[in-house]
Amino acid sequence: MSGAVEIALTVNGEAVRRAVDPRLHLVDFLRSELGLTGSHLGCEHGVCGACTVRLDGETVRGCLVLAVQADGAAVETIEGLAADPAWDDLRAAFVARNALQCGYCTPGMLASAAELLAAGGVPTRDAIRDHLSGNYCRCTGYHAIVDAVESVARARAGAPAA
Amino acid sequence: MSPPDALLHAVDRPNSWIGRARPREQAKRHAAGGGRFLDDLEPPRCLHAAFLRSPHAHARLLALDVTAAASQPGVFRVLVGADLDPVMTPWVGVLAHFKGLKSAPQYPLARGRAVFQGEPVAMVLAASRRAAEDALPHIHAEWEPLPVLTDPEESLAAPPIHAELGDNLAFTRTAETGDLQAAFARAHAVVESGFETARHTGVTLEPRGVLAHWDPAEERLTVHHGTQAPHMMKEIFVRHLGLAEEQVRVICPDVGGSYGVKIHTYQDEMACVAAARLLARPVKFVADRLESFQSDIHAREHRVHARMAVDADGRILAMDVEDLTGIGPYSVYPRTSAVEGNQVVNLSGGWYTMDAYRCRLRVAFTNKPPTCQYRAVGQPVAIALTEGLADLAARAVRLDPAEFRRRNLMPDGEYPAKAPSGVPLEGLSHQRALERLLEIMDYPALRRRQAEARAAGRHLGIGIASFIEVTNPSAMFYGVGGAPISAQDGCTVRLEPGGSATVASSLTEQGQGAEAVLAQVTADALGLDPARVRVVTGDTERTPYGGGTWASRGTGIGGEACLRAARGLSENIRALAGAVLQADPATLDLRDGAVVDAATGTGRMTLAEVGRLGYMRGDLLPPGVQPELSVTRHFQTRQYPFAFANGAQGCLLELDPETGWTSLLKHWVVEDCGTLVNPLLVDEQIRGGVVQGIGAALFEECLYDADGNLLNGTMADYLVPMAVEMPDIEVAHLCTPTAESALGAKGAGEAGTAAAPAAVMNALNDALAHFGARLTTMPFTPQRVLAALDAAGATAR
Missing domain, CATH: 1.10.150.120 ([2Fe-2S]-binding domain)
Structure with missing residues (x-):
């Protein structure tokens, strides 16, 4: 197992910095590291869409993106959408x-x-x-x-x- | 959508809420990402479980060494079957009223032998699921493959999977009424056909999960469990952990879909509960998708051969049905795997009059995952075979399928009656349902459209299916057989000092809207806005005892208990107000949050004033007046084993004979579920059921090779319906209330799934008939459609 990698990103407009395992999926990162449990895991194959979030304005499957790939990006989850009038x-x-x-x-x-x-x-x-x-x-x-x-x-x- | 307020309850007052299409309060939380599902819970010191599962469908475990795995980073312990023996006893999925039903003891982890692929063998407990999974490859397991039985027919002739059971026939039953031979002998025409429904599964978007915690100081077990039946699961944990019932509490968090999947005893979940007891640490397990496909209950692997005899006028004389089903290596505990086939025996032909009926069921053990009750249990099989035969018979006597049904459906107004199997029916509306269906379909216009399309080289198919639907089961369903499954529900309704109400019910919520129904029923009886009713469900310690939400019993049974409790509270409130106001309680009513004069509607005191008086100001009450502002009531059905609902469905599709692709253009449902508490919820519940039924008809199948290997264990390979493939679904209602309750509600959760496969099958065969082809093996994949067309072409041309 390679060591943790430091990433910095904004999540729902909030700056976040964490050291993560390179294999950690974005949705696992959001759920377990940030407590943003509104994004769900359904199939872990990018098929069911339960983990859909926005990455730099584009919708992506949180189970097909690694947390390290979100380094420097802006992520929006349901918690962000819910707070947006x-x-x-x-x-x-x-x-x-x-x-x-x-x-x-x-x-x-x-x-x-x-x-x-x-x-x-x-x-x-x-x-x-x-x-x-x-x-x-x-x-x-x-x-x-x-x-x-x-x-x-x-x-x-x-x-x-x- | 049903027009709001169109179907208000018969005893409506000005502020009635029963019958109103109304959004659910609970939906707001989910729409804001505020759901709390099992995997969202993470207590301190939590251990995460990952399972080594058998790669073989049937194999002897020659060696199992977990030493290396136990020393992997983050791993706390690795447990094998014998480790759990001190804390958990095995279980056997039989019920006394299914005479002859047999099964073998099932342990949380396989012992010396695995009997289906995916059966858990060892469990790793680690600081994270990732660490637990990482350790799995370090478990050394040596297997000797054994003969694998995947085909139920072959299984019946093969050596037994469980030697002590003698053979692989788990259960058999034959129901016979009337003189079958005589009826067939005088038939003008006899039609017969095979029908196959495919082994498929519920595919809850949230996988199964459990979080168990043993508190060694209090000696209490708390299990957070995504389940439909917390009180039942509590009893199971009590029995098999050897605990006293006061030591166990089961709590349901939000449950992400269940449809019958999350109501059974699963080895992996039991292993977690046992491990929590053993290690005195919280243990959590959430299945991943492959584990779900491998170990969630499957259903519907039925192979049917059936005949129908009709006279020259197209009247059904008799039906003769043979059903064979493969259930995997165990009958599932505690509901058993005999019920699905038993429903086929009870329900086939159950909406037609006929002179004679016979159905023989055989239930065979195989080496695939266990099957058990999934939404609409047995009904899709019974309805497909019956409605498939009905269309064949209509053709044989040259009647339109609608006219054939008109001649044979049980007449409305002649109830109580009995289904051909002998099952009693309280009061149904088949004839009206058919006419209403034809009306909303505009059936004659559809037939014209079909003819025009055919002239233009396009192939439309129109299918209809009548049906009955099992709802509101009594204790005759499970309790009579000795299962810890309650057919009654309890409900407590409490007035709060501020004039709102709190409801605690033994029902559970998986999204169907049980909590919204309870709020509306309470609001109706108390003259409150439903938004002022808080509902508590899913906690064995905080709700009255009861069955939970399954078999479309929530509104009909739990809703009735709630109505009775709320009416009881209304009486108590009016008695208290009457004593204070020196008014006859009979002249008082509750409306818009206040006690009013029933005749004039004049407000006398608010419910907040009642609450304050009752709880805080006993000094102001007349002597001898004791406010009772909480009321608990229970309800169960006694008179009929089930309150059958009924209805009819229609399907319009287009077949592309070049590709074999079936495009669904429109689907219609007429449903009579008695009193509707909230038509908005009922409509989408029915539509969701239809879509699951369409999945069974067109897409869904757990594919296994001859060695019992699952071939489609991802959602990319196992197809469930997507939005683009689904049609708009129009829903209409009739209302024949059950007389067993004041509410009059029957269930509506099975209807869609029960009859959609039959409607789709009949529509497809309507289109295929042009080519002389016919298809009765589900799912109707393009490949199967093309094969049927090829076979027909080879003989017809």
């Missing part, structure tokens, strides 16, 4: 439509939905489904999630509700 409407829509049940996929799902919404416009339901297909949900039928994202896109665009 810009996404109050998205979280409120998920609650209003019951677009989550157990809540395990939800942080990652919100991150991916935010990415789609940030692109602007009113995506079709098919486009929403396509965009969210890297985030698995075993509880809902996805229908309510699509409803929630669609309703936010429409409201932001000033379009009438579907």
Whole structure:
């Protein structure tokens, strides 16, 4: 085992400096080192999307990125998104439509939905489904999630509700 | 979405909450990343477990040396089977009411032999999961592979996996009613078919996990456990650790999906609890995804052959069903692995009238992971075989599938009735459900669209499936067989001095909305805003005793206990207020957080004033008045073994005969689950069930080679439904309340999963019929669709 590597990054706007094992995944780093337990591990293969976070503005799988790769980067997690009033409407829509049940996929799902919404416009339901297909949900039928994202896109665009 | 307030309860008052589509308070926390799941808990001095698991499906353990592993960095101890003997006894998954059901003793760690791939053999306990995993390769295990049984039919003829059991037939049962031979003899047509449902699993996004802590000073065991049934698990820990019940507490943190997966006795979890007892240190284990695929319960490996006899008018005369299922090497404790097949026996054909019925079940041991109750237990098999036969029979007598069902579904209004197997049915609405389904599908228009598409060279398929759904089980389900599984639930409702309410219920929450349901039921009875009701679940020390959340029993049983407790509290509040106000309690009602005059709605005193008087100002109360502002009630169903729900589903899909790809275009569900407490939650619960059922129909299968090796142990290889593959799902409701409770609620959690596979299968075969092809082996992968088309082409052209 090689020795720990020092990394410095910002997480949800906060400067963080830690010495980490080179093999440590970003999501394990966030969870175990920083206590940011809102990001979840589902498959550890980059498939299910439960660990989705933002790295320098891009959504990434926290289980496919090493913590050392985040050195010098800005990471945003669900805890950051939850504190950002810009996404109050998205979280409120998920609650209003019951677009989550157990809540395990939800942080990652919100991150991916935010990415789609940030692109602007009113995506079709098919486009929403396509965009969210890297985030698995075993509880809902996805229908309510699509409803929630669609309703936010429409409201932001000033379009009438579907 | 159901329109809000469309289905308010019959006894509504102005401030009624039962029947309202309302978001869950609890969802806000999860949407903010505030969930607390098992892996988020990390007590001081915690040891992390990693397991050496058998690489073989069946092998003798010739040597096991853990010395080198024990000296790896961060490792505290490495334990093998015999190490746990002083603290834990083995368990056997049988129940007295399944006559002849047999199984072998199961230990937390395999003893001298492993009987399925992934069976835990040794456990490393280290300062971190990483350190524990790093030590695993340093365990020296020597194996002698033994013959592997993966096929249930072959298994029945092979030497027994457990020599002491004599053979590999774990259980068999035949139900027969009426004169089968005579019914088939007078048939105008007999159709028959094989049906196969694939071995698959629940794939909870949060893997299983446990965190056990033995306090040697107090001699108490506390187990944080992602489970649906904490009181049951407590009893299991008590029994097999030889403790007294007052020594054990089970607490459920947030549970990231369960669907029946997290309600069983797992070797690795039991090993952790035993290790915590042995070492007096907190021991934590969370399965990784490979471990989940290897050791979570599997389900649904059924091979069916079934026949249906119909007369010239298309009336069903009889059904004859043979079901064979492979359950792995053990019947799972304590619910057993006989229940799934037993449901096939009980439920097949259960929504049609017929003269005679026979179903024979055989349950075989194999060397794959144990199977047990996963969402909709047995129902997808029973419904697929029944509805598959119904479509075949309709074709044989040249009836449209909808008309065939119209002629054969049990008539509404003629209940109580019995299913062909003899299972009693309280009150169902099959005919209305079918008509409502055809209406929301616009069935005639769909058939026209199908014909137009076909003319344009596109292949649409339309499938429908009627169904019954097992909900609200009584003690006849498990308790009668001796399992520590409660069919009743308890609920305490307490008025707080500030006028809010606190509810403690034996139900548990895995996201279905049990807590929201309890809040609404309480709010309804107390005239409170549901936001002012706090709900406590998932702690054996802080909730009344009860079964938990499974078999779609939460709202129907736990909700009824809550309603009774809240109504009891309402009575006590009105009695207290009446005594203070010198008013007849019968003239008082509770609305909008206050005691009001029932006739005029005039406010008399707030619930906060009641609370303050009751708790702080006994000096102001009339003599002899003792406020009782906490009420506990229990409920269980007694009259019927189950409160069956019913409904019908429809599927529209498009088949691409070039690629074998099936695109789902739309799915419809009509569900009659009696009283709806919160339609918003019910609708998405049903949709989620449909998606799991679609997964079974199109994607999901645990693939094993002939040596019992799992071939798809990652989520990249085991396919679950993604958003893009799923259609919009329209849900409509009927309401036939159960008369066993005041609430009248039945369950709705199984419906989607129960009947979606049948609806998809019938839609696919509707499209394949154009090519003379037919497919009844799930999942209907493109490969299988192309093979079916090829086979049909070879014979038809």
